[in-house]
Amino acid sequence: MTYCVGIVVDEGLVFAADTRTNASVDDVRVHRKLHPFEYPGEAVFVLMAAGNLATTQLLVSRLHRDVEEQRIPNLRSVRHLFEAAEYVGALLVDSQVQCRDPEHGHDGVNTQATLILGGQIAGEQPGVYMIYPLGNAIAASPETPYLQIGESKYGKPILDRIIQPRTALNDAARTAVVSLDSTIRSNLSVGLPVDLALIRRDELRLSGQLRLCGDSPLYADIHRNWARRLEQAVASLPRFPWE
Amino acid sequence: MTYCVGIVVDEGLVFAADTRTNASVDDVRVHRKLHPFEYPGEAVFVLMAAGNLATTQLLVSRLHRDVEEQRIPNLRSVRHLFEAAEYVGALLVDSQVQCRDPEHGHDGVNTQATLILGGQIAGEQPGVYMIYPLGNAIAASPETPYLQIGESKYGKPILDRIIQPRTALNDAARTAVVSLDSTIRSNLSVGLPVDLALIRRDELRLSGQLRLCGDSPLYADIHRNWARRLEQAVASLPRFPWE
Numbered sequence: 001m002t003y004c005v006g007i008v009v010d011e012g013l014v015f016a017a018d019t020r021t022n023a024s025v026d027d028v029r030v031h032r033k034l035h036p037f038e039y040p041g042e043a044v045f046v047l048m049a050a051g052n053l054a055t056t057q058l059l060v061s062r063l064h065r066d067v068e069e070q071r072i073p074n075l076r077s078v079r080h081l082f083e084a085a086e087y088v089g090a091l092l093v094d095s096q097v098q099c100r101d102p103e104h105g106h107d108g109v110n111t112q113a114t115l116i117l118g119g120q121i122a123g124e125q126p127g128v129y130m131i132y133p134l135g136n137a138i139a140a141s142p143e144t145p146y147l148q149i150g151e152s153k154y155g156k157p158i159l160d161r162i163i164q165p166r167t168a169l170n171d172a173a174r175t176a177v178v179s180l181d182s183t184i185r186s187n188l189s190v191g192l193p194v195d196l197a198l199i200r201r202d203e204l205r206l207s208g209q210l211r212l213c214g215d216s217p218l219y220a221d222i223h224r225n226w227a228r229r230l231e232q233a234v235a236s237l238p239r240f241p242w243e
Numbered sequence: 244m245t246y247c248v249g250i251v252v253d254e255g256l257v258f259a260a261d262t263r264t265n266a267s268v269d270d271v272r273v274h275r276k277l278h279p280f281e282y283p284g285e286a287v288f289v290l291m292a293a294g295n296l297a298t299t300q301l302l303v304s305r306l307h308r309d310v311e312e313q314r315i316p317n318l319r320s321v322r323h324l325f326e327a328a329e330y331v332g333a334l335l336v337d338s339q340v341q342c343r344d345p346e347h348g349h350d351g352v353n354t355q356a357t358l359i360l361g362g363q364i365a366g367e368q369p370g371v372y373m374i375y376p377l378g379n380a381i382a383a384s385p386e387t388p389y390l391q392i393g394e395s396k397y398g399k400p401i402l403d404r405i406i407q408p409r410t411a412l413n414d415a416a417r418t419a420v421v422s423l424d425s426t427i428r429s430n431l432s433v434g435l436p437v438d439l440a441l442i443r444r445d446e447l448r449l450s451g452q453l454r455l456c457g458d459s460p461l462y463a464d465i466h467r468n469w470a471r472r473l474e475q476a477v478a479s480l481p482r483f484p485w486e
Contacts, residue, residue, distance in 0.1 A: 153396035
């Protein structure tokens with residue numbers, strides 16, 4: 001399993017993903033699921049993937065190849081974010097089929113993947129899309145300022161309560177880390193380290209990128225102090241009639 | 244769907260349940276899922292149910308009948324909590340079969356239910372059991388001081404972070420309400436009002452019972468102020484290297 005979240009606020013975009021992959025409970029590994037594509041001053045994208053690892057690795061390799069070989073379309077040739085989502089969606093469908101080919105893999109294995117693609121192209125607004133295995137996509141919006149893929153339920157309440165368009169970019173990033181940590185704590189199939197990337201509006205490059213391990217100051221503090229902060233918040237709620 | 248949580252702390256027991264039932268998204272109703280059985284000075288139980296409503300209503304009616312008609316076993320005749328769980332489990336299996344009888348219902352309908360049964364019998368420790376559709380049961384313990392049934396993922400992180408044996412009973416109840424609210428906010432199949440019941444150790448009666456609607460002071464405050472308290476907690480986390 002996997003948990004990734006992409007957030008749009010007025011100041012820019014936040015991406016956070018875990019790194020655990022598992023074929024079963026006794027085949028657990030660490031693989032990067034957050035992939036930046038940076039063309040400074042021109043365009044910047046972050047792609048996150050949940051699902052079949054062979055499919056998503058093939059997809060990422062093809063995205064890089066298409067730019068290097070200047071195949072059209074590629075991530076530098078698209079003029080609008082929805083076109084990037086369309087292009088990546090088409091490549092996803094093709095990668096899923098490729099992986100299902102009897103000559104390349106086992107029959108009966110689910111080769112599907114679901115993606116989050118976000119970023120900004122010069123002259124365009126920043127945005128985040130969720131791309132389905134069918135290749136179609138939906139965009140985040142001010143009413144729904146975040147999109148999740150994978151094991152999304154544990155980490156949803158904190159996002160629902162905090163994330164709004166006016167949330168500061170770094171606070172949105174801290175919220176994303178708490179959302180990841182809540183999921184990691186409650187579900188074995190989502191695991192450390194956490195990859196985090198920020199894109200500040202109009203900077204057209206990665207504004208911050210970090211791999212958080214268990215001993216990172218932010219992560220260690222969440223483990224040490226988050227429960228205490230929540231306890232204080234709970235204790236400050238109104239009394240019951242019998243108290 | 245449904246969400247119920249039963250908590251054991253040193254001071255006693257907390258039970259919280261939503262009240263939404265739905266056959267599909269266009270057949271949504273309010274039904275009580277938290278059922279107290281109070282025999283003051285002798286024993287006190289709370290039963291919560293997720294699953295087929297016909298099954299659980301039949302089960303609750305039978306539990307009351309068995310006490311009234313002094314059938315053995317009944318909730319007043321059992322001497323240990325695990326015997327109560329065994330008895331209720333057997334009645335659950337029987338109620339599921341009863342509901343599946345072609346003369347009493349449609350074939351192909353899932354008549355299963357999962358239960359949480361907690362309470363205290365005079366001279367015994369308080370405790371909470373989860374009873375499976377098969378009729379077997381597991382108990383909460385100091386390492387796992389809460390049990391959930393139904394739509395459990397959204398409300399799990401707050402419980403994982405706060406609930407410990409030393410948590411005060413009323414704070415555990417406030418945490419349960421936040422856990423319910425997180426679920427209600429994130430999932431349409433779980434809805435207000437919320438039923439809450441507390442059993443303080445050795446009181447052998449319900450120590451507090453409350454139905455929380457959207458305009459209850461505690462609930463209204465959670466809606467108004469919980470997000471703000473979380474925002475403050477997020478903002479107090481350590482800075483990123485780029486800040």
